[in-house]
Amino acid sequence: MSDLSLTILAETANDAQAIERLHERTFGPGRFVLSAYRIREHVDHLLDLSFTARIGTLLVGSVRQLPVVVGETKALLLGPLTVEPPFRSRGVGRALLERALHDAKAKGHRLVLLVGDEAYYSRAGFKTVPQGRATMPGPVDYSRLLVAELVDGAFNGVSGAIRPDWASAK
Template sequence: MPVTVVEHCIVAPVSGSAAARGYCIVAETPELAPARERLLDRAMGADRKRKSSERLRRGRLPSEGLAFAALDETGRIIGTVRLWDVTAGTDRAGSRVRALLLGPLAVDPSAEGMGVGSELMRAAVSAATAAGHGAIILVGDAPYYARFGFLADLTSTLAMPGPVERSRFLALELKPGHLDGAAGVLVASGRRVAAGRAMRLAA
């Protein structure tokens, strides 16, 4: 069985109580996948696989080392975030611009108010920066993601492969100027899921 690598652990107060709960942000391992999918269904609903972002994730693996989970004191998954390799159009010289697509970020309703989402975001951004990536792109609530430095201005010349609200189409440059001149539609560029594994996931 793969070893779950602990990144860091947090003790968070429980709203309206003197009690506190602990959780750890860890590198996601394959055995967490079924519980992660159930969490996403609970947190995001049945329509989650119809979103434009899903077109860029379908049949792909997350970027190497950039999938994280939050586990409570019992080892139950209470949060998830993953990042995916994409091409963010081309630059002025016609070269493809590599970037990451973040999502979904989801937290179990039982863990709301504990800062799980924020800790997952910080882990993801920190790891992507350390790995040398240039930018992270996402579709999400602008006021929430602004606290991490995401801006809609950085995606004004980019597009998703499907409908998206421009105010929710955001990016964060991990390297200043990485998205300068980038224009075009985002395209998946990550590792593909092996055929056998893809069939098991679809079952």
């Protein structure tokens, strides 16, 4: 990010419309049939663990996290993480990801899951969920279901369906 002055800030309610437009441009209408979106339909993301990336006043990226459970274990579901195409490969996504994981750990969260590209997310400590350990509603490519332990050993013995954390649902 040496050539850009990037600011990472906690998402606010006022960011919702701009972020939705960013999701429309980068993911298109097909995003609503994905498993992660099925979970997002039922529980709101956490504003204090969701972030925007801006260059000046221009929104160039966003990441959200929402509360889920895997079986009976509390976790976060990260995503979507998106960056405006002209600003990709400049460290924006990495900065958003690092901030999201750092703040989640600082607030006592132990596990973060996502559906994504292991080659990209492994740099931040994500690993493929062992086959059969977790399930999601709807279609999902389980080779892309990843987990990061924010506390060593936090995923040991965890298994089951990934679903909204109803205790946190609004």
